[in-house]
Amino acid sequence: MASENQWVIASALVASLFLSFGIARTKAGRDFAAILQNSGSWIVLLIPVAGLAIGLALHEEHFALMMLATVLIYALACIGLTIQFGYAGVINFAGIAFFGIGGYTAAVLGGMGLPSLLVLLAGGLVSAAIGCILILPVLRTKGHYAALITIAFVLLFRSFLEVNHTLGGPQGLRVESATIAGQSLFTGIRIGSFEASFYLNYVLLALVLLAIFFLMARFLEKSWIGINLDSMREDPVGAAVFGVNVAYWRIMSFVIGNVLIGIAGATFAMMQTFIAPSNFTFQQSLLMLAIVVLGGIGNLWAVIPAAILVVVVPEKLQAISEYRFLVFAILVVLVLRFRPNGLFPRSMRNFRKEVGQ
C-alpha cells in the first residue's frame, strides 16, 4: 500500500517536471508568463488568494498547513536570494545562516516581550547588519571572494551556535510564538463550527509578508535600480564606465536580500517555537539556492513552484527524503546543463505598457 503510494507520488513528480519543462515553452505557457509579468500590481494578489483558498481547504490538516507555511516562508527567503543572485549577481551560500540569524533574533527578542511585528523586522535588520559587516570588505573586490566568505560563514555559523551557551548550545532555544493585534498565533481560529489548526495563522502571516515583499521585489526589478543591477551583473566594467556604482549596488542588494531572508527566518522560528543549530546546515543553504536556480534565476514567480518542489516533495516521497540533497544536486546539474535559465526562465523587462506601445 505505502510503497504503491510512493510510486504514484514519484511518477507525479517526474510528470510534473516534464510538464513544467514543456508548458513553459508552449505558446500558452509563454502567454501565461507574459500575463504574470506584464499585468498591473493586482496580479500579485493571486498569491494570497490562491494561498488562502488552499489554506482554508486544508484548515484541519496540521502537517499540510505547516508544509504550506514552510513553502511560503522559503519562497520569501528565496525572493531575497533572487535580489542578490538573480539581479545583482552576488551569490550567497549562507542563505540559511541569515535565515538562522533571523530565527535566533526572534528567540532572543521575543523572549523579552517585544511586539511580534517588531521582532520580525528586527530579525531582518540584524541579519542585514551582520551580512553587511561580513561582506563589506570583500564586495569591493571580485565576486569569487564574496562567495567564499559566505561559504565560510555558513559553516562557522553552526559551529558558533553549538558552542555558544547563551544561545542554547546544541540544544537550541525556545521561541515565543507570534502575537499580532492581541491575538496569539499559537491558538487556532474558531468561528462558530469552523475550527482551524494554528498553522493556518502562520499561513496567513506568511502570505501577507510574501505578497508585500513580492510586490516590492517586482517594483525593484522594474525600476532604474533594476536596470542598473542587470547591467552590472552582465558587465561590471561596462556598467562602471557609464557611472554605475557597482560596489554600492552589490552591497545594497546583499543587504536588502538579507532583510527578506532574516524576516523569513524569524517567521519560521516563531512558527516552529523552537530552533537549534542543526536546522542551519550548509546543505540547507544549497537547497535554498536550488530553489532559485531550478525555478529560473531572476524570475520571482518561479520561486513558488520551485519552493514547492524542494520543500514538499522530499516530505511526501519518503524514498528520496534521505537522499534529497543528492537528488536536488543532480536536478540542479541537469537543469544548468540543459536549461541554464531554469524551468521557468525569466522574461526580459520591458516598459511597453508604461509608454503605451
Place this chain on the structure above:
Amino acid sequence: MSKLFSADNVSVRFGGLQALDKLSLDIDEGTIIGLIGPNGSGKTTFFNAVTGLCRTAGGQILVDGEDIAGLHPRHVYQRGVSRTFQRSRLCLSLSVFDNVVIGRQNALDLTLFGNLFRRGRFIESVRENHDRVRALLSTFSEPLAARTFDPLHTLSMIDRRRIEVCRALIANPRLLLLDEPSAGMTPDETHEFMSDILKVRGDHPRMSIIIIEHEMDVIQRVADRCVVLNFGKKVAEGTFDAVVADPWVQEAYLGSS
C-alpha cells in the same frame, strides 16, 4: 576656443611592455581628433587610461584643469567623458531601451524610496526617457527607433554599433571617445553612420570627440586634427593633409615608400 581636455606625458606599462610612452594630446571644445596608428600602437590603451580602466604609470590627464588620472571609471563618467568599445560591450539579454538608458545614469533617480514607493513619478520618468531614447535612435535609423523593447541580441551588428554610440551620446558627454565605431561596416554604411554622428554633434556644438579609425577617408572627412601613434609614442600630429604628407607616416603607417 577653450581647452577642454589635455593629456600630458601619459604613460602606461603592462609588465615589460610600454603601451603608452609619454603621450601628450590637447583638445579644444567642439573639435574632433582622429587617433590613428598601426595595430597594437596603444590607441585603445589611451582610451582605457582616460576612462580609468587601466592605471597610468605617470603623467596627467586633465579635464577642465582637473587631473582625472587614476580616478574610478564612474568618476570619470561624472566629469563628462563617455566612450564606446572596440569590442562591443552591450548587455545582450536586456532590451535596447535598457542598454541605452543606462548612459543617463546622472539623470536617473536611483533612490530606493523613489523607485519603490513613487511609482507614478517613476513611470513619468520612464516616458520621458523613452522619448529621449527614441529621438536619439531615430537620428540613426527609424526602424531601430521602433524596436526599443526588442532584446538586444536580436539586433544586427550594425544596429549594435549604433546602440553603443547612442548609449555614449545620451549622457550628453563633453568628451566622446569612439573606438573604431564603424568596424565591420561597408563603406556606404560607414559614410551614413558618420553623417549621423556629425548630425548629433550639430546639436551639441561644444562636444569634443576623439575617434580611433582605420579608414583614412573617414578620418579625412571628420577630423579637425590627427594624432598618429606608433609603439605608444606620438609620431606625428597636425591636420590630415599635414599628417599624411609626413614621411614617417607614409612609410610606417600607410606602408608606401
